[in-house]
Amino acid sequence: MSRSVLKRAVGVVRGAASSMPRRTPSLPESANPPARLSLISRHLAPEYPINTPYTIERLPDTIDTSRLPKTQTRKLSYSATMSSQPPHPTLLIPGPIEFDDAVLQSMSHFSESHVGPTFVATFGETLTMLRKLFQTTDSSAQPFVISGSGTLGWDIVAANLVEAGEHVLVLGTGYFSDGFADCLRVYGADVTELKAPVGSRPQLPEIEKALSEKKYKMITVTHVDTSTGVLSELEKLSELVHRVSPDTLFIVDGVCSVACEEIAFDAWKLDGVVTASQKAIGCPAGLSISMFSGRAIKALENRKTPVAAYFASMNKWLPIMKNYENKKPSYFATPSPQLIHSLHTALTQILAQPLSERFAAHKAASDKIKKAVADLGLKQLASNPDDQAHGMTAIYLPETVKQAEILPQLAKRGVVFAGGIHKEVATRYIRFGHMGVSILDPRRGDVDRAVKALEEGLSECGYQKA
Incomplete structure (x- = not known):
């Protein structure tokens, strides 16, 4: 096959792929999945609301911005120290977590x-x-x-x-x-x-x-x-x-x-x-x-x-x-x-550092986050400090704020939290994961950005601390 014929064939395949409609899977309203599957699906709260405009503040030089769809733009902010990884929302759910470059490499x-x-x-x-x-x-x-x-x-x-x-x-x-x-x-x-x-x-x-x-x-x-x-x-x-x-x-x-x-x-x-x-x-x-x-x-x-x-x-x-x-x-x-x-x-x-230092760093970050949550007038599911984990925080939402409202607000600010999945209170809380590189490398600014996004997102949803 000649080089010109091969190029034309590749072009046809690419054109066909780009013209195919993108489909969003959905369940019929009558679907009634088992309780555990229904609850675990809250792990999958949408990072980007469908059909919501967004713009990207920072892009790799290799991306041709002229080809970005004009009708789908959303403003996202990213850490200046997001290393060599492509720009992406900061993943602050209780796992998977953000990964260090060397681990990914x-x-x-x-x-x-x-x-x-x-x-x-x-x-x-x-x-x-x-x-x-x-x-x-x-x-x-x-x-x-x-x-x-x-x-x-x-x-x-x-x-x-x-x-x-x-x-x-x-x-x-x-x-x-x-x-x-x-x-x-x-x-x-x-x-x-x-x-x-x-x-x-x-x-x-x-x-x-x-x-x-x-x-x-x-x-x-x-x-x-x-x-x-x-x-x-x-x-x-x-x-x-x-x-x-x-x-x-x-x-x-x-x-x-x-x-x-x-x-x-x-x-x-x-x-x-x-x-x-x-x-x-x-x-x-x-x-x-x-x-x-x-x-x-x-x-x-x-x-x-x-x-x-x-x-x-x-x-x-x-x-x-x-x-x-x-x-x-x-x-x-x-x-x-x-x-x-x-x-x-x-x-x-x-293991390059004493384990005691790693545990202390997670506790310090956790204390900072839990104080910020309290300063916002919010409560945790684990009300007793002795019962509170140091790698995540489960946060009750104000009665006036819905889970389906706050998660997209966080996502618009480049931060991804998880929804609640405990069957007794699943819709009443969200979960903030703070472990690993997100708290061990403070230059990333993940925690500060997440706390700010939470404050702004709650305000956007109409919540003001009493």
């Missing part, structure tokens, strides 16, 4: 064999660094990194560490602790939920009472429930569990807490922590990350029935993880080399 690593020596070495170092992040030196404990979301961690726990009919106590603090309970039931566990009112957590005396009344194979706690911003205290809870019910496994959902809240795996005698890559660890979504104690692995070995899972089977993954950490190639299912490279970079950055 790690994703562009050339393709390589997942059992080749270079990748095996990188994966092995990544697993070793996770031990430092979780603060464990126990050789019987084992980190796992498996392709999947944080929810895969629930399946791993439920499929491997509990057998059908065994009792599990789930401490309920919101939407995600409810989800953990649902997952455990799928695998046959006999689940008791000890739920707290919205914005609080079960208290130690009632937990002690529950543990005294029945023998539980496991207790689970959501360290930070992403739906409410409620922080659960782990150290005293662990002391209680080991005193009252020493044979009970202590499992932590740390999806919204690992790398922004302290977790001392050995010192607090934890048996399992499950998390994910896209929150405070600061990587793109796609990795389920967990740490299990030697005691948890012993419980797996002592099962009376086979594990009712394949991909989520710890028996399948345990030798793989051990081999990778010892720099030996191994295979069960294909990992994502690019995501592992990004995790390796993120962990290298995290």
Whole structure:
């Protein structure tokens, strides 16, 4: 084919693509999705209202502004230190979070064999660094990194560490602790939920009472429930569990807490922590990350029935993880080399400073944000300061302001918050995520810009502090 003919063919394809109408998917009014799906859809609050004009203040030199549609312009403001990333609204939801340039660049690593020596070495170092992040030196404990979301961690726990009919106590603090309970039931566990009112957590005396009344194979706690911003205290809870019910496994959902809240795996005698890559660890979504104690692995070995899972089977993954950490190639299912490279970079950055400094930085940013929220006359779902997470804030809206009004106002100012998803108060609040690079690199100005956008957006919606 001649060069001129090829150029004409490419032109036809491009022209056809550009002329195709863009369609916005919609559901019929009669659609009635299940409650959990309906609530989780609030994660997807529109960043840009359809058909709303916008203009872009700053664009890369490579963009031909003459080709921007004149009828769709909106004013967005961006940080002058948004590095090499294309201009975009600042993502301040409770995960995924904004990513550091070096982490994103790690994703562009050339393709390589997942059992080749270079990748095996990188994966092995990544697993070793996770031990430092979780603060464990126990050789019987084992980190796992498996392709999947944080929810895969629930399946791993439920499929491997509990057998059908065994009792599990789930401490309920919101939407995600409810989800953990649902997952455990799928695998046959006999689940008791000890739920707290919205914005609080079960208290130690009632937990002690529950543990005294029945023998539980496991207790689970959501360290930070992403739906409410409620922080659960782990150290005293662990002391209680080991005193009252020493044979009970202590499992932590740390999806919204690992790398922004302290977790001392050995010192607090934890048996399992499950998390994910896209929150405070600061990587793109796609990795389920967990740490299990030697005691948890012993419980797996002592099962009376086979594990009712394949991909989520710890028996399948345990030798793989051990081999990778010892720099030996191994295979069960294909990992994502690019995501592992990004995790390796993120962990290298995290461990370049004492973890105590990282936790203190998140607390300082959280205190600043929570004071700004109070200064605006707003309240948090977590009313007790001891129950407030340091990587996110769940904010009740004024009665006169609707969630569907304030989120677009924030988006117009280049800031993206998340809607509420707790079923009892879902439409009455919004969620502000503040973890990772957005608070660790103050030159970005993400927090100050978000607080200003919130103040201006509320004013635009007609709210004035009393």
